[in-house]
Amino acid sequence: MTRPDSLSLIMIALALFMTVASSLFAGAKGKEAFWRDLAPLWLFCLFACLTALASTWLSFIIGLELSTLSLFTVIRRGDEATSRLYLLAQLSGASVLLFATALGSSFGGNLPLGPVSEKLFPLFVIGLGVKAALPGLHFWLPRTHSQAPTESSALLSGYAVKMGIYGLLRLVDGPSPPLLLLGIVMALYGVVQALLQHDAKRLLAYHTISQLGFIVAALSTGTPLGRTAALFHVVAHALFKGLLFLSAGSLEKLYGSRDLNQLGRAGRDAPLLFGLFLVGASAIAGCPFTSGYAAKIVIKSALADQGQAVLGLQLAGLGTTLSFCKFGCYGFFRSLGNKKGGSPSGSPGKNAYAAMGLLALATIFLGITPLFLPLLPLGAKALLAPQALVDGLIPLVGGAALFALFPRLFRPRQGDVADVENALVPAGRLLLRPLAFLRRSHTGRLRTYIALIVAALIAIFHSL
Amino acid sequence: MNPVLAIVAPFLAAFTIPLFFVFRKRWIGSSIVLFGILSALLSLFVAAGGERAVVMGGWNPEVGITLVVDSLSTAFLILAALGFSASLSAATEAFGYGPWRFYVLFFLSWAATNGIILTGDLFNLFVFFEIFSVAAYLVVAYPPRSWQAIEAGFKYLIFGTVGALFLLIGIAYAFMATGQLNMAILARVLPRAPETTLSVVIGCLVVGLFIKSGTVPGHFWLPDAHSSAQTPVSALLSGVFVKVSLYALIRLTFLLFGNADGRVFFVLLLFGTVTLCLGHLMAFQQEDIKRLLAYSTVAQVGTIVIAIGCASAGGIAAAVYHAFNHMAAKMGLFLVAGVLAEDRASRDIAQMRGLFRHRPLFVLAFCLFAASIAGIPPLNGFMSKWFLLVAAAERGALIPAAAVVAGTVLSAAYYLRAITAFFSPAETEPPHLRPHPVTGAIVMLLALLGLVLALAPYIDPLREGLLAVGSDTSSGARYIGRVLQ
């Protein structure tokens, strides 16, 4: 294990902070609850730190899988099947990564954590892509994020997926156009899907994909600016997405539902919650002087010579604004179904507010600091430049205007929207059919078996 | 310590237990335990005694039968001693000392196992394989009242006999071509045999060992036998018996055909991959937990065969390491599955809901073992899988490596099914729970062993030992030199 560099330290700090917030939200009471709720979270934190400290790809994978396992135990409490999907998906990703690492290692020596050869690069991207939810490999993410208990959703979105990004950050050291394309596609796809959702947490999950697209696009440039932008957005996104998930979870705690059709009274019942949500939403939408704004400005400047990419990201930002307008409107103010909808059935609790407050403060802090401190390579002036402000406001204003103009268009729909995950079951069934044949072929007929053996022997003779 | 003692001690046990039955019935129990301890200790002493070759009867190696202790046989001696003593303890708890004939067979198979591991003579290998197999058929069919046991034993018998026949043909052709039987001498003279003869020797020996070890075309007996046998026997079958055949495969391929050319290893890679895939895919579809574990064993056999097929020092080290890991984990899995199945009086996974509440330690151990088998880091299974992957990558065997990796996910999937069942709430409570102190202790020890094994790459003597096994065995020169002085 080599001496940790600043990237590792930032990741470790992020992991610690997110875990603190999550466990604050979970707020275990009693010894049993501590072991059940908090221990896995802190275990996750430990393994996440180990991952961040890893100096070889092998130890990185070990840390990755261990953290996956510890989150798995938390997700299990939310939904059994989802947790299995999560575990298997992560395991597949890690396996591909392991395979690629093994190809790169020689006996006795491990592949150091860092750039790899040309041939192995796609394999590594695929392996990390499952974790980082690259398009097509994101099949596990919406379901997991929405079905998991809220504190683990926050952690998943806030840190777990970032481990994949961390791997990519270590992996990519030069411009990579395919990755850029993937990032843009991700950003747009996530937003489009998010607009069509009615489940609050699922909506947020798709936004995670979208925001990860921003990050991937940034780091695909391979320039120091891009990498810094990606890292900054990693931190910023972790904070505000954690905040948003926690507020969605609080809504669920209050009303027992995450469906935007069923909500819509929280603005009156819990104004503080709305306030916190607003912080998060404005950050993700890129409202000037929030952390999201700073991040996006830096990303756009890193991508400055790729006009189409910037356009794509702007579009994604527009969609983000639209989608959060929808969330805010239908989640807090406009009740659709359940008109009589009773009073809140519970309270998020003080600890939940504390957790959200913590995250909100951090978000605001991260949004404001770059204005004074040279936290980012661009400096404060770039953020305050009129051009940048206009750039940042265009999606915001455009989104709000669109929502105001066509409110009916963005009403939450009833059913679910198809995604890759819906193809899993039919695909599995398709795969299982030959499997069943395989099983049927074990008929118990000794003669057939012996004939097979003899045939194999003859085949071996033939090949020798 | 003369290596023959490792073979003679269990033989003595097998031959004296009937005498105890006839003359001193009361001493049977203690004698079984004592002989078990004695056999295990002697095996370990022989293993600890360093490398050497001994010829029975004091002849020269060409004339007599040689027993060789080298690093590979040391490793497998230790494996056998651990596996047999664990299974013996479990069996004494499960069956008591009443069925003394079972213990006779048990010790006979132990002796034969040690014989296979130690012998340096081709025909002697066959003879010990026969004792081993006959004992194995019978311990599989041990409670002769259950039809599954009988049918599984019979299937095993037919396959085993066919396998033995192929082994015999291979040995016969090797003998016909050279007139020699000592493996070290054969390693020198066999390559001079005509091409076609050599292909018959290789093909028949390899297929014979495939059948004995449960590699694909000969795997059909394995799930039946492993799932129908009693729990300690299943553990023994998976933990040791399968490994012994694989030991012979390693020994013969590297010693006799190692310098032929890579084609035999290609065959191993091919069949290993098929075995691996088939094992995982079949395990995926099982409802019976022991059958699931049995098919998982098939898959693991495939993994080890792939490791052998890598034809490198690293591959052998990975194979041996994986054999140990699989021994520890699969024995534990079978023991736990047996206890749990007894609680529910059913081996159906769907019936096993809610057992976590009743036997938390057993179920947790099951999870640990399952994770180890599936290759979840940082458990021992992952470590050996990593070695294997690296070895395969060095050999350029990408498809087998990919299959191993894919197998991880599949095996995690089917083990997860079982584990989910254990943790989910039950509809009914089990009527009674028999305490299993000995089995519990063994399971814990096996778990401990697994954890120690997981650290093996970081413990210098162990790591160096593993690498030494690989480098000694892959060339064979050291073995030949040891035998022929």
Add this chain to the structure above:
Amino acid sequence: MTAFVLWGLLLTAAVGFWRVIVGPTIPDRIVAADTLATILTTFIALLAVYFENAVFLDIALAFAVLSFADVLIMAKYFEHGELHR
């Protein structure tokens, strides 16, 4: 001369084998097998003369003992109706 007798015995045995194949009932086959066993015993004993080696006499004696046991066993289980057809 010995060779002639040996070939003659072989021929005889071959002829007798016809009954083993055809034998409509099991006892017919048993009878024929018994006959063949005796012929073979003498054949082996004659080989001792042919090869001038007394080893074959031991073999012949052992063979006689075993074939006798065979016939008795077959007869017994035939008698008790347990070896139908």
Add this chain to the structure above:
Amino acid sequence: MLPISYGTAIIVFCIGLYTILSKRNLFKTVIGLSLMEGGVLMLITSSGYVPGGVPALLPFAGGEPVNPLPHSFTLTAIVIGAADVALALAFIIKIHRRYGTVDIDKIRGLRG
């Protein structure tokens, strides 16, 4: 002469294999196994052939002895084969008690 002996051995082996593969009666399966074994043993024994050889009993009267090593193998292998056959028959008796049949295609309670 020698090729004939080897050829016969291999033919016996093939007959045994054919019996196993094509007959459904368990007893015939066992017979097939014994035939195969017999073929292999014939092969081994033939390999010890010496033109004009005498049995390997000291003193070698009248010439070169045959190779005694295959004989000792064959003896060992015969005993082993006999043990296998005995065991197989015992299993068949048990199987017949359980299934009431000796048809190999009907004894498949374990499959899949």
Add this chain to the structure above:
Amino acid sequence: MSAMFFGLSTVFMAAGLFFAFASVVGVIRFPDVYTRLHASTKALSGGAMMILAGTAFRAAATGNWPAMVKTLLIAAFLLATNPLASHAIARACYHHGIVPKGTVIDEYAETVRGDRS
């Protein structure tokens, strides 16, 4: 002496071969099990005896007395066991219900029937 033994052995062997052949012909030609047993037992034990006697004489001719004694031992053993085997087969056949063909008288039938009932 030796020549005489040699000649005797030739004669005995030839006669034995003849009888052996005749007995096998009997086994082939006779109508049912019982009559075949006659052929098998008598003709064959006679034939075998003679061939073995021939062998014994030949051994004696070469002065190999132990071999001669052993040959006689074989002959004695055959003589002792052959009638036993025949008897056992015949009885087994009868009790199994194989009816002798074309018997003029069957005084055994009632006894067996009595046994069975």
Add this chain to the structure above:
Amino acid sequence: MKSPRNLQRLGALALSLALGWWLWQGVTISPFQGITGPAARYIHGTARDTGAANVVAAILFDYRGFDTLGEASVIYTTVCGVALLFAKRRYRRSSHGLSFIVKRSMALLVPFILLYASSIIVMGHLSPGGGFQGGSVMATVTILFCVIYGSSFEAARVSPKVKETIESSGALLFVLIGLVGLVTGGAFLTNIAAGFPRGTMGQLFSGGTIPLLNIAVGMKVGAGLSTLFYSMVKILEDPTESSPPEV
């Protein structure tokens, strides 16, 4: 129904022929050039090394005595296993035998067969034969007991426990002789080098441990095979059992 079976047979035929073809390809028929390798040593060294007249016996019990231990253990295993398979239930023994004529005649023959078996075992190192062959003939006697006098007679006269004892002691004897060699000669089953007398070739007392091992194996095999047969017969003869399968 008809054609698939024919197809099966055709497939079986093709497979066996193909395997046979490969095996035939592999046979090496080299012109005979004299015996080489270990066999030459066996042929020329037996008299000096072991003092036995029967080279095959010398190989079986001295040069490669360990194989023989294994081989005898296979039988031991089988016997133990068959007894295990047919254990756990009281079978009704049958006293049904063959006719009185056979019984009484057999009584006359039994001592002679036993004597013959003993001679085969005792002469194992001098003539063809030895422990396995003699043991088999001895087992034939007990098999004939079962057949002729019925299994209850067999059980009454030669009780299973006695057989068990004989079998185990034979096996133990073998191992102990081997251990004596280990202690005095340095290697398991050491014969002459461990101080066992070589004797003069052709004599009864020659060959060092070979006659002793023959006796040990004879005990083991004789008792073992008779147990084996008895175990199977008692189930076949049990009148409560269903009749054996049609052949």
Add this chain to the structure above:
Amino acid sequence: MGNSSLKPLALLATALFCVWIATTGRADIPFLLTGIVVVFAVIRATWATFFAGAHDFSHRGRPWPAFRLLPLLSYPFFFLLELVSATWQVALVALQPRIDLHPAIIRVDSRIQNRTALVLLANEITLTPGTLTIDADIPRQGLYIHALDLGKDGIDGVKGQIRRLEHRMEGLIR
């Protein structure tokens, strides 16, 4: 082993010892000594069952008859003659162009009391021309005999033949 059984014991021991010499084919001192040991062992193992007591316990009279020595020595020659003639007859029947047989199963009541002697007679009958013992009614000394061909004389011819054998057997035992 009472006094009455001493003679058969000696007879058996002698016979066994002769067979020992015959099978081993040597007459050195060690072989003879071993022979004595083996013979003793064999007799020890079998005597109680087969000679002194008997395997069938519903037994009357002595299990073994006391043989007369002189007829016992001459007996084999008659017997071999019978055998040769039997062989000749059957060979003739077998080789004649048309087989025309009149088989029969008849019961012959014997006068011989001793069972062993009766058994020996039955075996002898089997080996003599045209007759084959199928079963013996031991308690009533009846023999069931399958005759190959009744021939001209009918039952009486067969019976007469058997009487002759029986007579000689009676001469053999005391």
